[in-house]
Amino acid sequence: MQENHENIRKKRTCKNFTTVDKLKILKECENASVSQVSRNHNISEQTVRNWKKRKLQLEELGKSERKLQIKRVRKPICEALDRALYIWYLEMRTRRIPLTGSIIKTKAIELFNEMDLQENFTASNGWISRWKVRHGIRNLHITDKEMCVDADAAYKFKIELSQKIKNENITLAQIFNVGETGLYFRMLPVKTVMEKEERQASAFKQNEDYMTIMLCSNADGSLKLPLVVIGKHEKPRVMQNILHILPIYYVHESNEWMESNIFETWFKSEFVPRVTSFLQEKNLPIKAVLLFDDALWHPSVETLSLNNITAYDLPPNTTALIQPMDQGIIESLKRRYRAKLLSSFLNEQKGNIDAITHLKSLTIKDAVYWLIDAWNEVTTNTIFKSWRNILSVERFEHETEGLSLEPTDRDLLYFLHQIKNYENVTQDTVQKWILKADNIFPELPSNKEIIEIAIARDKHENENETENIKEEKEEEEEEEKIDPACALSAAKILFSFVERNGLLEKEEELALLLKIKDRIITMNIAQ
Incomplete structure (x- = not known):
């Protein structure tokens, strides 16, 4: 017993994972819980959850062979500015407004000046390249077409x-x-x-x-x-x-x-x-x-x-x-x-x-x-x-x-x-x-609106990180609670309800309900 406790308390080996390693581990999370995956790879649950939060960035890195061995995705120097600019970019994209690198740089400088941030910021080519990678943007659409009907x-x-x-x-x-x-x-x-x-x-x-x-x-x-x-x-x-x-x-x-x-x-x-x-x-x-x-x-x-x-x-x-x-x-x-x-x-x-x-x-x-x-x-x-x-x-x-x-x-x-x-x-x-309603804002947003949303988002994410982890665990537990006997009881009630209220209009609908009910019965017997 003491030996088991010692194994549990054993320090995890410090290991750096490449982008491709992280993506493979995240792939496993689709069919298993975070806790199970973290145990399998001897890493903390929080580490896996952090990777899940940055999955978009990792997937974008994974599309470039040159970047597959990258072991660290650097955070932006000005995170609030990064978020604000991305919110604005989404609005432009959903409205099909053409953008160029210079337009995005200009907007970034505008937002930076209005946010009154203390960090040093330069809208360089290297900065915009990293910003695109962080948000999964493969290219910027450059066009000189007039935005009018012909x-x-x-x-x-x-x-x-x-x-x-x-x-x-x-x-x-x-x-x-x-x-x-x-x-x-x-x-x-x-x-x-x-x-x-x-x-x-x-x-x-x-x-x-x-x-x-x-x-x-x-x-x-x-x-x-x-x-x-x-x-x-x-x-x-x-x-x-x-x-x-x-x-x-x-x-x-x-x-x-x-x-x-x-x-x-x-x-x-x-x-x-x-x-x-x-x-x-x-x-x-x-x-x-x-x-x-x-x-x-x-x-x-x-x-x-x-x-x-x-x-x-x-x-x-x-x-x-x-x-x-x-x-x-x-x-x-x-x-x-x-x-x-x-x-x-x-x-x-x-x-x-x-x-x-x-x-x-x-x-x-x-x-x-x-x-x-x-x-x-x-x-x-x-x-x-x-x-x-x-x-x-x-x-x-x-x-x-x-x-x-x-x-x-x-x-x-x-x-x-x-x-x-x-x-x-x-x-x-x-x-x-x-x-x-397919844009966040009914009209083009002002810089002030974008900045307010970015700040509120940052606050919300920090307050609800623990809640999200709790919800994920509850979801995993809930999946295990539904057994065939409960499902069969619900199926019988559903069948009776649709019969009495004349909700069945086609033979195929009746056949489908019967088939599902039979499958649940089979599962219940086998349990």
């Missing part, structure tokens, strides 16, 4: 596309469009009654709740490809056992943004195979066109051609005029998603759970489930109408006139007014929430 270019492209469709005898089912959007999946409208500290806490925390979504559909709505969801973690803990069966194409990226390599991989491994199978089922020629906007992080069209399936980028500054996804499809998805989000608040409110508590409990899994449902509910009519600005009107003469039952501003306002502390939200606020 109606002439849009009209010319429309004529060219119409001619191509006619010459090659392409049907609506063979023309596709893909578009991306960002989503702060836990964001509610800003309330006038909300305290300043609460606004700050909500704003600086938003980057933890951000994901990029990419939608793709053909012009007649007969094929809606699974949503592409770009999240921060390779296998989010809450989805690690179901990710392989979800009808989404999930990709992890340290900054949750679309990058050219992600787009190209999706095109070749997901888009082409699914479209090929679809065209074969419809007895159509294996020929298709994919339209996408001129975002600087998209790959070149030369790399997107496979088996007579080709891609065409829209002319610069025409996305707002003619890209179908931006003519109503993305908005429809978001309206439906936000209606489901608000419904969850009303449901929890019945159990006396306040909005802030429920907001904190929401996870990326909840968001993905709602997005899947919302995408399934986007109607053929909505898709048809969104192609009118780029295809000839005559092609929509057979369009049906059915109602889309899409949530309106008034519907969402009605939901909001039933949530405590949101009784006085206006319709104008709701419109901004639907269309502009």
Whole structure:
């Protein structure tokens, strides 16, 4: 017994881990607890948790062979400035505002002067290189394009596309469009009654709740490809056992943004195979066109051609005029998603759970489930109408006139007014929430706002580090509490409820419930 205690008290060997070592250990944390992983490698739990906090930086370092053997990621001299600049950068990126190294340096100096910091700071090339590495930024997009719409270019492209469709005898089912959007999946409208500290806490925390979504559909709505969801973690803990069966194409990226390599991989491994199978089922020629906007992080069209399936980028500054996804499809998805989000608040409110508590409990899994449902509910009519600005009107003469039952501003306002502390939200606020809630700030933030958020974030992280560790341990313990007997009891209640209330509409739904119930019974017997 004494020998065991001596082993426990034995000092850990001092060891320096390279970037690749740290990433391998963090990979193990996806399938085991932090405490277990730390014991396996004879390192402290706090060390592993610190690596998890810096995972984005480590992943970025891991993408460079030259930096794989780096054993230390240096902290910035001015941490508050580093955070403030990154908050500003996120805002510019989500608004697709082009940036250069010199622009970022100038902004850094502005923020530094207003923050009245005591440290010495020089916005050098070496500093900006290290800043990019710390935040997982691979490149800065440099462009001299004017930030305005080009109606002439849009009209010319429309004529060219119409001619191509006619010459090659392409049907609506063979023309596709893909578009991306960002989503702060836990964001509610800003309330006038909300305290300043609460606004700050909500704003600086938003980057933890951000994901990029990419939608793709053909012009007649007969094929809606699974949503592409770009999240921060390779296998989010809450989805690690179901990710392989979800009808989404999930990709992890340290900054949750679309990058050219992600787009190209999706095109070749997901888009082409699914479209090929679809065209074969419809007895159509294996020929298709994919339209996408001129975002600087998209790959070149030369790399997107496979088996007579080709891609065409829209002319610069025409996305707002003619890209179908931006003519109503993305908005429809978001309206439906936000209606489901608000419904969850009303449901929890019945159990006396306040909005802030429920907001904190929401996870990326909840968001993905709602997005899947919302995408399934986007109607053929909505898709048809969104192609009118780029295809000839005559092609929509057979369009049906059915109602889309899409949530309106008034519907969402009605939901909001039933949530405590949101009784006085206006319709104008709701419109901004639907269309502009994918930035932390409704308008471009001032330096003062950015600095306040950065300082509040620093304070919040220091106060809640212990709480996060506690929550992680509680989550691990909770996973062990659910046994097959409890699950079987819940399954029986669910089965009885859906039967009595007539909630089963299709044979497949009944078959699925029965199959899940049988699997739980088998697990219970085997226990």
